[in-house]
Amino acid sequence: MMKKQNHLWITAIIASTILTACGGGDSSNETVVEDPDTTLPVTSQLLINEIVADAEDGGNDWIELYALEGPVSLASYTIVDDNTERTPQALPDVTLAQGEFIVIQAIDEEDTPPDSGYYVTFKLGSDDAVTLFKDGVQSDTLDWEEGDAQQGSSYGLYTDGTGTAQTLSPTPGEANQPSTADITYDLIINENAPIRINEIVAKNSESEHDWVELYVTGNYSVNLSDYQIADENNELVTLPDITLAPGEYYRLYATTDVIENTQTIAFKLGSSDQVSLYQDDDLVDQLSWKKGQALIGYSYGRFPDGSDGTFVLTPSPQSTNTKALHGPIVINEVVANDENGGYDWFELYNNSAQQISLASYQVIDGSDDIEPVTLPDVELAPGDYIVIFASDEQLTQHYVPFKLGNNDELSIMLNGEVVDYIDWDSSDVNTGYSYGLSAANSSDNSWHKDFLTPTQGTANELATAFEPNVVKNLYIDISDENWQSILASPLDEEYHQASITFEGVTLDSVAIRTKGGSSLRAVSQSNSDRYSFKIDINEYVDGQKFFGLKKFTLQNSYNDPSYMREVIAYDLMKDLGIAAPDHAYVNVYINNKLFGFYLMVEVIDSEFIENYFDNTNGDLYKPDGTGSDLQWISADIADYTGINQQNNEETTDNGAFINFIAEMDAGSESVIDVDSLLRYMSVSVSLSNLDSYHGTLAHNYYIYEQDGIFTFLPWDLNESFGTFSMGCRSDIRGLYIDEPTSGAMSERPMVANVFSNQDHLNTYHDYLWQLIEGPLADDAFAQRVNTIAALIDEHVANDPSAFYGYSSFIQNLDNSVDKFYGLTSFMTYRVNNMRQQLNGSLPSSGTGQGYCR
Known part of the structure; x- marks a missing residue:
């Protein structure tokens, strides 16, 4: 630790417990103090309450003292740090009442003294101590170690004068507050949070004051004094002692002004800001907004009241929130x-x-x-x-x-x-x-922004990378070193830097890696380098997008001589109104050389959620592994190692997911978006798609949560049309429609719970009939296959890295190639089989142990 010079000048600032500052003082009086007797500690009315040892923005260190009892005269006290060669320095002749603070700045002897207030001429170290003496006898010490008082934090007693010494949020001359750096996020389960930040106004058109509205979401009353609130600066403010009933609103003005007979919180709201609600060390709720979302005349908050969904609103203090029309x-x-x-x-x-x-x-x-x-x-x-x-x-x-x-x-x-x-x-x-x-004239979408094709003076037109009726070229430029590193260690799935060019758009710094599970391992053990790839657009450049995308994949058509299993499956999902990824065929060039004919697929991420869901704040998961069957393990999220959360990692407690699993374990369907699941299952079952949630591995799907309700989303359908038969010795084309699992139905509770309701099963059967008599009917399906074949025929013929070759492509459109069923022949068989199950001439379920057992 740096040695500090002896000096006897001190100054101080006095502040009362009602947060008003006063003081200043004459720093021209030098007082010499004899060496103290430190052998007999005494009980003191004055305590070392808080210190800052690494002030932000070039400010001074400081020491805060607190009068535990009063009045107490500081004239009989001296103070020193842990430098044993230093003489304690005298405190000023100031008297504190009980509960008052005094703040003493700590500067180097060579520093320019502050313009006003009191100070000592020793600085505080990161591992240091401050000792207080009364009449030469040690009366109090505050000791801290490296890491206790880092920049942005203080160290002291919580609560004032009596509590345990700990890291704090700096509050010079005010009541000590816990460190926001130590806040534990979302220990309270989200869907059970009793109170939420419901609405904010950051630029009020009717008065000069911003405001924050709270809303009681639970079924019992809430006392606001149990909570603290903070803006983006994380300075906690305790809420007033007011009790709210269920469904009641309460507005707090956000201002540093004093408003008579009105509750305020001592901060203003910025055009881009965040408000957080805490109960002790738990983050109960948080609402953040960006510039442009809380303009004058608008508010921002939750719709419906108390939900997770956030929108630009029409200000509605202490009443029901309503979405705002963008304009005029x-x-x-x-x-x-x-x-x-x-x-x-x-x-x-x-x-x-x-x-x-x-x-x-x-x-x-x-x-x-x-x-x-x-x-x-x-x-x-x-x-x-x-x-x-x-x-x-x-x-x-x-x-x-x-x-x-x-x-x-x-x-x-x-x-x-x-x-x-x-x-x-x-x-x-x-x-x-x-x-x-x-959509500038849409009240629902007019706040959402997109990558567009220029349309001067007419309605906006989305520019998309996915045009299903056109085959385009994607150029990837990558250094030989990076490319060889990918090929040498494909199972590492490590990102490497590259550039891409597509439809006149070039992005010089994107990330590329291999992707896949069993297919990745299989290709790595073969003589082929035809891997599937994931492209991350903003891995290296924050905020960068590609036609509005943050990520996309390049699918290599593994286990698909037809090149179109995944395309048809996604298209059928979309036909039935399911939120499914966009996709299009591309010729992929690596360093200007044609590498292969691929399927480019939109990744399910925050951009996908924004395009398909009004509520974009829910938790997104891509289960694969322990917990992906969605069976109950425990109430500890750490036990579900295979759920693979995709967003909100820093703020969610995964409480909605645990509640989801618990409710299904109890046989409930109340946490399931039933209709989306029924639609998905009708397509997946029609295609005998067991490389899925209802198959052996229980994977290749996403679930997205909105206010505790989970929606099922499709992913990775290249082994549909009966290709995946792991653990299934039966003819997969005869898969039970009402028990479409590889194993026991009870092992797939999301399907089992919904199918146990006869009304839901009837709706599901209606969706199956809709497919059978529509897009899966022989003529319609054959026409779909032929249309896609005409689009891609020449590109398949020219594919230099094809797994199966052009003749296998042509054959597999109608007839089997090795273990891969022909598309049209499979569909004819499967439709006839489902029709018989629906008519009762074939069984639609077994003993509950699944089709494959």
Whole structure:
């Protein structure tokens, strides 16, 4: 530890327990203190309550003392750190009442003294101690070790004057608070949280104060004083002693002002911020928002009240939340890199029933040196668009005198307030593409933004990587070193850096790795390098996207001579209204050489959830391994090692999942999105798809939770059409429709619970008939196969790394190739078999032990 110089100057700041500051003092009086007698500790009215040894933002260290009893005169006290060569320094002649604090800054002798207040001339170390003496006799010591008082934290007593010494959140001159760094997230089960942060206003159009609304979600009353609240700075504020009944709302104004007869919390809300609700050391609830989600005139919060789903809202203090319509004027579309080298532009849209005078509005981009620019003097009719060019040249069209950057933002302002906002990254505005609202005139989707095809003055058009009726080229450029590393150790599934080019879009820094389970192992043991791959777009560049995607996969058609099992299966899922990944065929080039003909598939992740679900805040899992059968093991999430959580890792307690398993173990279906499961099962069972949840391995699926209800999502269907028969000696084309499991139905509770309800089983049978008499009927199915075959025929013929070859492709469309059933012959057999099961001429279930047993 650095040696500290002796000095006898001190200053201090006094603050009372009601958080008001006073004091200052004359630092010109030097007091010499004799060496103290440290042999007889005495009981003191004055205690060392808190220290900061590594102040943030270049501030001074400090020591806080607390009057446990009072009044107490500090004139009889001295203080020193653990440097045995240092003489204790005298405290000022100040008297503290009981419960008052004094804060003493700790500086080096060479430092410039603070402008006001009291100070000592020794700094505090990361492993140090401070000792207090009364009349030369040791009366109190606070000792800390390395790591106890890191930057951003303090160390002291909790609670003040009497509690245990521990790491704290710094509160100079105020009541000590536990360290937010030590908060344990979500120890309270989410769906059982008794109170939630329901709505916030960060820019109030009716008054000067922001506000936070709480809502009691449980079935019993809640006393707010049991909770603390904090914004993004994590300074905890205890809530008032008020009891709320179930279903009751309560509004707290977020302001540092004192408002008579009104409860406040001593912080303001930012345009991008977060509010957290704690009970002791448990994070009970959290609500965060980004810039543009809580503009003036809007609120942000939960819909329906108390749910997980969050939306832009119409402010409704202490009443039911309602979604807000985006408008009246919205930034609809931006182009920052015109395909033909033309001017940048942005498009505005009148999403209201009233005419808008644009001259009342101003626009500004993200540059610090540009002042707001008044929009053209144009009357914009309801439902009309206007395109405004952005150029540093003077134009004859409507324009603003600035260009749009690749990483930029636009704000529309009215009377000095931002009324609409959009921002983007460079990958959102690639040359030849635009970025903007997915549906400007839709009250449900008008806040969601997408990667677009430019459409000046007309409705926005999504630009997608997945065009099912076209085969495109995907170029991957990767260093020889990285490529050889992937091929040398494919089972490691380690990411390596590469660049990709697709439809004029080039991204220079993406991640690529092999993917798969048994198929990956099988290929690694063969003479082929034709692996399936996963591409992660933002592994190296935060926020980067590819046609709106964060990730996608390249499927190698392993165990599929037809190249289309997975395509047809996903298409049937979509036909039946199931949320399923988008997909399209691509020729994959590695370093400009054709490597193989692949299927590009959208990954089920946060972007997928945003596209298919209103509530985007639920927990997403990809089960594979222990716990993937969804049978009860215990209430400890650590015992479910194979559930593979995909999001919310830092904030969820997995309580919804544990409740899901517990409810199913009790025979309940209340936690299951029944209709999505019935639709999925009708397709999967029709295709005898046992490489799935209802098969031996209980994998190749996702489940997504919304307010405790779990939706089943399909994944990895390349071994459908009876290809996967592990553990099944029976003819898989005869799979029971009502007992479609490899093993006992009870081992697959998600299916067993739903199928045990006759009404659900009837609905499921209706879906099977819908398939049998529709897309799986002989003529319709054969037409589907032939259409896909015509699309991919020449690309299969030219595939340099094919597993099976062109002749096997042609043969497998109708007839078996080795163990792989022909598509049309399989479907004819299977449809006839299901029809007989539905009519009762063949059994649709067995003894409960599953079809394969």
